[in-house]
Amino acid sequence: MISIIMPVYNEEAAIGEALSGLLRNNNIEVIVADGNSSDRTVELAKRYPVKIIFSKKGRAQQMNAGAKAAAGRYLIFLHADCFLESGAIEAIKGAFNDGYAGGCLSCRINSPKIMYRLIEASGNIRARISKIFYGDQAIFARRDIFFKIGGFDDVALFEDILFSQKMKKEGRAAVLSKAVYASARRWERGGIIKTTFIYWLLTLGFYLRFPLVKLKRIYDEVR
Template sequence: MEPDPLHLSIVVPALNEAASIGACLARLQAARRAGAEVIVVDGGSADATREIAAPLADRVIESPRGRALQMNAGARASSGTVLLFLHADTILPESAVLALARGLESSGRAWGRFDVRIDGEHPLLPVVAFFMNLRSRLTGIATGDQAIFVRREAFEQVGGFRAIPLMEDIAICKALKLLSRPACLRERVVTSGRRWEKRGTLRTILLMWRLRLAYALGADPARLAQRYDGRAA
């Protein structure tokens, strides 16, 4: 028996993503035809992001820059009973909507995420993805790369994403864990490995470990964002 149809809103925050947002949104057209809503939230792009997104989304709206701010704006503008937050450089599997519906129905949980595969040439990227997926199963904490989805009532109950410049995904997962463990789906989203390859894969792995540890110990997310962006030593 198939699960009851859900009213899904897919929120895509974007900033200067002209090179990748077309592929991301193209994969969502079947979901749109099946009734899903797609909202792109632009944070002030200086390229053709909005123009590329417009014919492939139900709405393209603008928001102050910042992934948390943009995702919250998209959630407010959406009408779905389930929200899925998708990075603009990430591709959903074709079976995503059905897998999500089955996962929420069978588990009775308030939220969840997909497994991830990182697209790129570096041999360490599959290892990174393996440990991301394993870690989130063990800890109940997901990353934005894993396409977090959540029932609207749960999203509103925890107050949405914290308006912080980094670690907003970790923060909301910690809040949602108080409501339920995540539904960890085996279906894989494919996310770009560009940030690992651009900065150096091993260097980026070590940086993210340091930033996550610092955040867990109470560091200011604004300072961590500066370190992530390379604006501080």
């Protein structure tokens, strides 16, 4: 069985559509890991046949808590504002059957604007070359490997990059052609060029070892 872990915080606008879409799939477990939402996220999630757990706010902590509560042999980590292309779960199962330790899906941004096609292409090429994945690419991993490498590091930001670095040391990592569609809300709110430039600067800051807490403050301003 595959367990899909969705970390949420104040996602009342997205949670219903996200869960109804996932639950069209068979033989999956959906775990909503709430970080003390102050809106109706949990109330709305309770309308669906999902497991709801609670943890301290923080994406890494919430995803780790969800993984501990999961019954599946395979884990997928999916943001509430993302949805999977039809057939994506079967493709992930196929990757595990082929011996992959984990991986991610190809990212698509849910908007028709041409600029987003360039952002998608650059991100997917980067992922295929580096085997470093971002959280909005629907990272997946075998449960045993997830716990062997200690799950997601409890850091303010870039827990996804740190996890990818650890996972690819344990086995082959796949970047599948099936897509996960990410919301364009971050770019639409802050402007496509400005937001993309800030994300590039944040990533550069990570590799230059700037304090993650300071980078997180900048990230929150454009999220």
